[in-house]
Amino acid sequence: MSLKNKLFSFILMGHTPGKIPDNIQDEFNHELINMNFYRSKNISLVTIFLSVILIFIDIIFRQEGLWASSPGYKYLFYTHVSMVIVPVILVVLINIDKKSHFKHTRKPLFFVMAFAYFITLNSTFTAIIDQRIHGEITVFVIGVYLIAVMNHFKPLTSLGIYLINYLIFIIGITIVQENPAILRGHYANGTILVVVAWFLSLILYYAKVKDFLSKKMIEHQKGELESANQLLRATNHKLQESLSALDESQNIIFTLALALESKDPYTHGHSERVSKYALEIARHLNLSESDQIKIYQASILHDIGKIGIPDSILKSSSTLTIEEWSVMKSHPERGEAICSKLNFAKDILPIIRHHHERYDGEGYPDGLRGEHIPFLARLISIADTVDAMTSSRPYRSAGTFEQVLEELQRCAGTQFDPFLVQTFISLFSTKKNNLLVQER
Numbered sequence: 001m002s003l004k005n006k007l008f009s010f011i012l013m014g015h016t017p018g019k020i021p022d023n024i025q026d027e028f029n030h031e032l033i034n035m036n037f038y039r040s041k042n043i044s045l046v047t048i049f050l051s052v053i054l055i056f057i058d059i060i061f062r063q064e065g066l067w068a069s070s071p072g073y074k075y076l077f078y079t080h081v082s083m084v085i086v087p088v089i090l091v092v093l094i095n096i097d098k099k100s101h102f103k104h105t106r107k108p109l110f111f112v113m114a115f116a117y118f119i120t121l122n123s124t125f126t127a128i129i130d131q132r133i134h135g136e137i138t139v140f141v142i143g144v145y146l147i148a149v150m151n152h153f154k155p156l157t158s159l160g161i162y163l164i165n166y167l168i169f170i171i172g173i174t175i176v177q178e179n180p181a182i183l184r185g186h187y188a189n190g191t192i193l194v195v196v197a198w199f200l201s202l203i204l205y206y207a208k209v210k211d212f213l214s215k216k217m218i219e220h221q222k223g224e225l226e227s228a229n230q231l232l233r234a235t236n237h238k239l240q241e242s243l244s245a246l247d248e249s250q251n252i253i254f255t256l257a258l259a260l261e262s263k264d265p266y267t268h269g270h271s272e273r274v275s276k277y278a279l280e281i282a283r284h285l286n287l288s289e290s291d292q293i294k295i296y297q298a299s300i301l302h303d304i305g306k307i308g309i310p311d312s313i314l315k316s317s318s319t320l321t322i323e324e325w326s327v328m329k330s331h332p333e334r335g336e337a338i339c340s341k342l343n344f345a346k347d348i349l350p351i352i353r354h355h356h357e358r359y360d361g362e363g364y365p366d367g368l369r370g371e372h373i374p375f376l377a378r379l380i381s382i383a384d385t386v387d388a389m390t391s392s393r394p395y396r397s398a399g400t401f402e403q404v405l406e407e408l409q410r411c412a413g414t415q416f417d418p419f420l421v422q423t424f425i426s427l428f429s430t431k432k433n434n435l436l437v438q439e440r
Ligand SMILES: [Fe+2]
Pocket: 302, 303, 331, 355, 356
C-alpha cells in the first residue's frame, strides 16, 4: 500500500481499507463504473429538466431587458442551453447500438467521465459568469459537490476533475471580478471548498472499497460454508449408509442367534429374557447408555457359539460325557470367534468369551478370577443364571425367584460377584413385579 493510501486509511477510515486483490480488480472496476453510470444517467435527466426551466426564466429575463443591461445573462442562457443539449447528446450516444455487447464496451465509462467533466466545467463557467452579475460562486460549489457525492471516483480521477475546474475557476474570477477584497475571499473559499470536496470523494471511494471487500469476504465465507455443508451432507450420507450396513449385519447375526434358540423349546426366548434381566441390573446401577447397549448386544449373542455345537449335545437330556462337556464348554470361544468378524461387536467380545467365568476362578474358558473377569461379563453371568433357573429343562422343572435368590446368595463370592448378587437382591426387592413379569 502506498504512503498516500496508508495516510488516508489512517485519517479517514480509522483502519486499513486494503488493496483490491488483482483477481477481483476487474470486477471492482466494473461495479464502480456501472454504479457511476446509472447515477450519472439519472442526474443527466434531472439536469435536462431543470435546465429547461432555467431557459424559460432566461427568456423572461430577456423580455424584461436584462440581457441588454448585462451581457452575463446571455452567457448564462448559453450555459443553460448547453446543459440540455450535451446531456441529450450523451444519452443518445449511450443508447445507440445498445444491444451490441453494451456491458463489455467502454461506453459507460465514457458517459460517466464526459458527464462529470461537463457538469463541473459548466458549473465553473456559470459561476464565473455569475461572479460578474451577482458576485456569487454558488453554482461552482453545487457542481463540484454534486459530482463528489454522486460518483465514486478513484483518487487521481477526482483530483484531475477538481484541479482543472479549480484552475479555470481561479483564472475566470480573477478576470471578471474587479474588487480585490471579494476576489481574495473567493480564492480562500474556492480553495477550501475544492479541497474538502476532494476529501469527500476520497472518503466515499474508500468506503466503496471497504464495502466491496466486505461483500467479497461474505461471498467467500458463504462459499466455504456451502462447501463445508456439502462435505457434511456427504459424510452424513456415508454415515447413514454405514449405519444401515451395520444395522443389516447386526440384524442378521441377531436373527441367527434367535433362530438358534428357537430350534429348542427349552431355550426359546432365553437371550431376550437375559437381556431384560441384565438391563434391569444395569439401570439399577445407573450404568451408561453405552454400557447398556453393550449389555443388550452381548445378552443376545452370548450363546451364539452354540451354533457350532451338535444338537445331540445341545439337546441331550442325559448327563454329558467328559468329551461332550468339553465341546459344550467351547461355545464362549466359538461365539467370540464368530463375532470377531463383526465391527459392531468388537467391544462385546470379552463379554461373550467370559460369560461362564466364575468369581473364584473355577469357570471357563480362561479361569479368570474376581475383578479380572470383565464387569459386564459378571453381570450377564447373573442374568443368564436367573433365566436358566427360572426356565424349564428336559431334566427339571422351572425354579422360583425365591430359589434363585437363595442360589445367588449361596454362590456369592464363589460363582458370582458378591456385589452384583447384592445388587440383584436389592433390585428384586424394589422391582419384584417387573422381574416376575419376565418369569415364564
Ligand atoms: Fe453360555
